[in-house]
Amino acid sequence: MDDFPPPLSPAEAMELRRRQRGKNIALLVVLIGLAALFYAIAMVRFKVS
């Protein structure tokens, strides 16, 4: 049972949360960008055809 890593200090936990929040925001931006790109491509292709 002592395979568990030692508990994080408050500063480490806060840093971890900050990094996770940063990753989540980056992922959100990428997903919104992709959705917008797919929408734009679809609209243009419909118009062209």
Add this chain to the structure above:
Amino acid sequence: MDPAPGMGGASAPLSSLELPAEARDWFAMLKPRVITLVVFTGIVGLLLAPGPLHPVLALAAVLCIAVGAGAAGTINMWYDRDIDAIMRRTAKRPIPSGRIRAGEALGFGVTLGVASVLIMGLATNAVASGLLALSILFYVFVYTVWLKRRTPQNIVIGGAAGAFPPVIGWAAVTGTVDVMPLLMFAIVFFWTPPHFWALSLYASEDYERAGVPMLPVISGARATRLQVVYYTVALVLVSLLPWVLGYAGPIYGVSALGLGAWFLIASLRVLWDRQDPAGVSLTRDAPARWAFRVSLIYLFALFTALALDHLLSVPYLG
């Protein structure tokens, strides 16, 4: 890549971009300097191609070329993490310095590569998408995995990977491959060896330590300097073909002559560098450093001339 064949040098320090440290590392994995040149030649391919392409689709195509190149660069950094850690020039990259885990980098690269190929197919056509996939696979498997650690010809053959973007740009508009994109491919292909051999002349200790068989490590600096001149002569001749064959006008022709002369002078300075009997430079390879910079400006300027020549549509006999 070390230097990725096909385009440009190490990944950029991004001090000018106000990104958080972690985001900066992920961005650096894409080798933004390489992407700059790849995107630029890809845009010229798009511009020169006959026929219309909706601006949104053109933007998507350029984005896919950039992301595809970034994906290839990321997978290359994942594969080369052992030698990157040994070489001074690459030791501070995100994986060898422990800031990004190797597995995460591989996942990032593969995801970007697949996404760029799929979106290219949706936005343009199967030919452009297939060529993008081929360029990524060629860079990863032919250059990185097969050639880089085995032969001093690594960047000659591997350089083809960096020559694909103008062909992809052309294919995105036309859905075909013609003589002109093949000429642009040939220009980048012949540009790659003198560009990277100039770099490898002053980074040869790094390559030797990492066991990468770059030409100066295997054949010596003197033979490498000679090869730089040979390939520059070949490049200058190839660069004149679009003009000679009537695919470009006088703006391009005169630019290709002038820029070619400049690059050739830089290469001859490399050949005539002061050196000891073993061929070791006595000037800390100052001419090679200069030739490396000239080669970068040369390619940008040559493709700019090609685009200007086309956009200004100066009448010429073709």
